[in-house]
Structure formats: structure tokens, C-alpha cells
Amino acid sequence: MNTSSPILSVQNLEKNYGDQIGCTDVSFDLWPGEVLGIVGESGSGKTTLLNCLSAQHAPTNGHIIYDTRVDGAKDLFLMSEAERRLLMRTDWGLVRQNPRDGLRLGVSAGANVGERLMAVGARHYGEIRSEATAWLEKVEIDKNRIAHLPSTFSGGMQQRLQIARNLVTNPRLVFMDEPTGGLDVSVQARLLDLLRGLVARLGLSAIVVTHDLAVARLLAHRLMVMKNGRVIEQGLTDQVLDDPQHAYTQLLVSSILQP
Amino acid sequence: MNTIKAKDNSSMIVAKGLCKTFIMHNQGEQMIPVFENLDLTVDKGECVVLHGPSGSGKSTLMRALYGNYLINKGSLLIDHKNQWVDMSQAQPQQILDVRKSTMGYVSQFLRAIPRVKTLDIVAEPLVVLGEDEKNARDRAGELLNRVGVPQSLWGLPPATFSGGEQQRVNIARGFITEYPVMLLDEPTASLDSKNKQIVMDMICEATQRGAAIVGIFHDEDVRNFVGTRIYEIESKKEAA
Numbered sequence: 001m002n003t004s005s006p007i008l009s010v011q012n013l014e015k016n017y018g019d020q021i022g023c024t025d026v027s028f029d030l031w032p033g034e035v036l037g038i039v040g041e042s043g044s045g046k047t048t049l050l051n052c053l054s055a056q057h058a059p060t061n062g063h064i065i066y067d068t069r070v071d072g073a074k075d076l077f078l079m080s081e082a083e084r085r086l087l088m089r090t091d092w093g094l095v096r097q098n099p100r101d102g103l104r105l106g107v108s109a110g111a112n113v114g115e116r117l118m119a120v121g122a123r124h125y126g127e128i129r130s131e132a133t134a135w136l137e138k139v140e141i142d143k144n145r146i147a148h149l150p151s152t153f154s155g156g157m158q159q160r161l162q163i164a165r166n167l168v169t170n171p172r173l174v175f176m177d178e179p180t181g182g183l184d185v186s187v188q189a190r191l192l193d194l195l196r197g198l199v200a201r202l203g204l205s206a207i208v209v210t211h212d213l214a215v216a217r218l219l220a221h222r223l224m225v226m227k228n229g230r231v232i233e234q235g236l237t238d239q240v241l242d243d244p245q246h247a248y249t250q251l252l253v254s255s256i257l258q259p
Numbered sequence: 260m261n262t263i264k265a266k267d268n269s270s271m272i273v274a275k276g277l278c279k280t281f282i283m284h285n286q287g288e289q290m291i292p293v294f295e296n297l298d299l300t301v302d303k304g305e306c307v308v309l310h311g312p313s314g315s316g317k318s319t320l321m322r323a324l325y326g327n328y329l330i331n332k333g334s335l336l337i338d339h340k341n342q343w344v345d346m347s348q349a350q351p352q353q354i355l356d357v358r359k360s361t362m363g364y365v366s367q368f369l370r371a372i373p374r375v376k377t378l379d380i381v382a383e384p385l386v387v388l389g390e391d392e393k394n395a396r397d398r399a400g401e402l403l404n405r406v407g408v409p410q411s412l413w414g415l416p417p418a419t420f421s422g423g424e425q426q427r428v429n430i431a432r433g434f435i436t437e438y439p440v441m442l443l444d445e446p447t448a449s450l451d452s453k454n455k456q457i458v459m460d461m462i463c464e465a466t467q468r469g470a471a472i473v474g475i476f477h478d479e480d481v482r483n484f485v486g487t488r489i490y491e492i493e494s495k496k497e498a499a
Contacts, residue, residue, distance in 0.1 A: 031352055034352065189373030189374050190373075190374060192373060193372070193373060193374040193375060196372070200387075218372065221351060221352070221355055222351045222352075235329075235351060236326060236327075236351040236354055236355070237351075238327050239326060239327055239328065239329060239351075239354075242322070242327050242328065243281075243322075243327065243328040243329055245282075245329065246284070247284030247285060250283065250284050250285055251284075251285050254285070
């Protein structure tokens with residue numbers, strides 16, 4: 001793990017909706033190759049935080065500094081809209097909880113993957129197609145289905161397609177919002193295994209929002225626990241889960257059903 | 260960051276004044292003191308056996324050494340690439356780096372990862388260190404052979420294996436890397452006598468190559484065979 005400088009540095013981030021707190025007082029650094037898990041129950045502010053980090057919502061206060069490939073560290077919200085969009089297309093991936101929000105349902109599976117390549121300048125049709133096919137294989141989708149519409153896929157297949165669409169451009173940072181939410185346990189296991197392998201092999205940094213502590217244990221190096229919009233505890237994933245310090249984290253950990 | 264230089268002896272673990280108390284916030288702030296002012300030094304080539312009644316905090320100490328449990332007070336230095344890292348102060352990335360190349364932990368139970376084959380589970384620590392995947396798998400196969408896990412099981416995820424088989428997969432995984440520091444929490448607990456002897460031999464070989472080992476072994480034969488020193492832990496629980 002490279003610890004020279006953080007890829008993302010968050011300082012005193014706050015997002016309010018009128019007089020409602022979305023999240024507040026959030027500060028952390030994300031290092032290259034690191035997977036950060038954000039856990040907490042629904043309404044704790046984890047998705048709000050992710051939406052700010054991934055530049056989909058402007059924060060009310062605070063700074064998000066991203067280490068860009070070319071110009072080094074830059075404040076996300078001091079960039080132009082065009083710069084931010086370019087970043088989203090090239091450097092970042094965003095895997096949404098509902099794959100139908102992250103896919104283009106009107107075009108084929110192959111086009112969903114190939115489109116991202118074209119957005120970063122790929123023009124050679126044969127290369128785009130072979131790259132798209134290779135990625136469908138990596139996420140274990142039969143290549144005979146490359147021409148099919150995602151709407152004909154099962155939920156688990158759609159989620160894997162969304163992951164392929166996001167990783168095909170070799171992003172440096174991937175945001176995932178409940179990537180295994182709403183999937184069968186067996187499909188979930190397959191997806192987790194896949195994500196674990198891809199993250200380790202590609203050495204990318206990721207921020208994963210989940211309410212599932214087992215998913216967090218498997219994927220995340222480090223964990224942040226949120227409640228009422230605040231980070232109440234953070235640390236090494238297994239330490240936070242096995243020796244939680246905050247009353248709420250203790251409650252969360254002791255509330256898991258053991259199969 | 261949290262590293263103190265000046266390593267001039269053969270100690271690998273130097274723990275001073277360790278205190279650990281669990282506070283159960285949802286059970287009326289109940290305090291469970293585990294140990295107080297505990298000192299422990301482990302040198303290269305030593306196998307220190309933690310000894311004490313059940314519930315005296317042996318596993319808690321092991322987990323604290325591994326950075327899995329926080330300690331309330333004291334310092335806990337580990338020799339990581341010839342530099343001291345204080346595990347009680349270290350950042351998560353630093354602890355993960357210590358675990359990757361310096362300190363291995365074999366627990367009583369295997370935490371199976373869904374869908375991952377036995378051979379890959381055993382090979383993983385070497386792959387993470389940058390070893391070629393094929394070499395790592397070959398080495399994993401040798402170790403699985405040694406601990407008597409039949410080849411017919413190597414391609415299966417170990418979730419459905421028997422307790423003894425899982426334990427042996429865990430041991431193979433724990434010993435595939437020649438960690439300078441090893442923590443062994445009852446590695447022989449559910450093994451038959453033949454496999455127990457194999458694991459005892461592996462532990463002795465690790466000590467001979469210079470590993471600093473801390474272990475919990477309830478079996479007296481195992482203790483006498485592998486241990487170079489006994490470290491008594493007294494129970495603090497009655498004091499609560």
C-alpha cells in the first residue's frame with residue numbers, strides 16, 4: 001500500500017438540507033489502494049456523504065481534495081463543472097445500489113461497457129468490442145449475451161454489468177453504494193468474491209457504503225461508523241467490529257444475526 | 260510515523276504496562292477489567308506460552324498484540340522491518356502492513372471467505388506479498404499435503420469442511436509465510452495426535468529459523484514440546 005499522499009482528503013465536510021443535517025464534521029484521508037467502508041443504519045447520512053464525495057451534491061461546508069493525475073491535489077468544488085465531469089468519466093467509477101440507475105437500459109450490455117471506453121477516447125470498434133467482451137468475462141457474464149439489453153438480465157447480472165461498466169476505464173477511485181443490497185445471498189457471495197479480487201488486483205481505492213457489517217469486514221481495510229450524520233467511530237475494520245468502543249457500534253455489532 | 264528507531268537487541272515484541280478493560284455501554288456501562296500493567300518481551304527464536312485459567316485474558320492479549328483489540332494504556336512495540344512500530348498508536352494502514360509482512364496470526368477458527376477455494380485461501384498471504392500466483396499455489400499445495408488435507412478438497416471452499424480440516428487449512432495459511440512474529444491461538448485444539456505432532460514440528464521449525472512466537476496451548480504435551488518459556492497470566496475478573 002502506497003502511503004505517500006492521500007488520493008482523497010476530506011476536511012470538515014458538512015451537508016445540510018435546510019435545517020436538517022445530512023452529514024457534518026466529517027474529516028478523513030483515503031490512501032491509494034485503500035478500501036474504506038462506511039457503515040451505519042439508514043438515515044445515518046452515509047449516502048449523503050457518498051453523494052458529496054462523488055461530487056454529485058455540493059457540500060454546504062468543508063473541502064474535498066482529490067489528488068488528480070495531472071495537476072496534483074485540487075479542491076473538487078473549486079474545479080469547473082467540465083473538469084469534474086471529465087474526472088467522473090475517466091478517474092472515477094460509481095456503482096449504485098440499484099443497477100438500473102447506473103446502466104443505460106436502452107442499449108446492449110456490450111454498449112454499456114463500450115460506451116465508457118468511447119467516453120475516454122477509444123474509437124476502434126474492434127478493440128472496444130474485445131475489451132468489452134473481456135470485461136463481461138471478468139464479471140462472469142456469458143459473452144453470448146453481449147448484444148442483449150440489460151433489462152433482460154437478472155438483478156445480480158445487472159449489478160455485475162454495472163461493475164464492468166465502471167471498471168473498464170481503469171478508474172483510480174470507485175464509489176459503491178450498497179453494491180450487494182437487494183441480492184440473493186449466493187449472488188451476493190459471488191459478487192463479493194469478484195469485488196475483492198478486482199480491488200486487490202487493480203490496486204484501486206474505493207469507498208463502500210453498506211449497512212451489512214459482514215460485507216464491510218470482507219471488503220474494507222478501514223471502517224467509519226456513522227450515526228445522525230456524524231462519524232462516531234473509525235479505525236481498522238476488524239478492530240472496530242471486534243472491539244467497538246462507542247455505545248452505538250457495540251449495539252450494531254451485537255445486533256447481527258448469526259446464521 | 261509512530262516508529263522509534265534504535266533497535267539494538269533481538270527482541271521482536273516489547274510490551275510495557277498494557278492495560279485492557281472492556282466497557283459495555285449497553286449493559287449499564289459495565290466494566291470488565293482483563294489485565295493491568297502487563298509486561299511481555301519476546302525475543303527471536305522464543306516460543307512463549309501464555310498460561311492461565313480460561314477467561315484470564317490470554318486470547319485478549321493475543322488480539323491486542325495483533326492490533327485487533329485496542330489497549331487502554333501502555334506501549335506495544337513490534338519489530339517491523341528493523342523499526343519499532345507501536346501497535347497501540349499505529350494507523351490502520353501501518354497495522355495492515357505489519358500484518359502483511361511481519362506478524363501472522365493463527366486463530367482457533369477459520370474465517371471462510373465465500374466461494375474462495377482452499378488452495379487460494381492458503382496461497383493468499385504469499386500472493387499479497389508479491390509472490391507469483393503459481394509458485395504461491397505450489398507452496399500452498401505442499402503445506403496442505405504436510406498437514407494432511409487431501410488434494411480432492413483443495414478446489415473447494417472450506418466452509419463445509421470438518422472442524423479439524425478447517426483448522427489445518429488455517430495452519431497451512433498461517434505458516435505459508437515465514438513471518439518473523441507469529442501468534443498461535445490453540446492451533447492444535449481440534450487435531451488428532453498424528454496431525455498434532457505435524458503442527459508441533461512446524462512450530463519448532465519456525466522457532467528454529469528465528470521466529471518470535473506467542474502461543475496458547477491447552478494441551479500440556481504441546482506446551483512442553485514447543486514452548487521455550489511459560490508466561491503466567493493472572494485473572495483480573497474477580498476484582499471487578
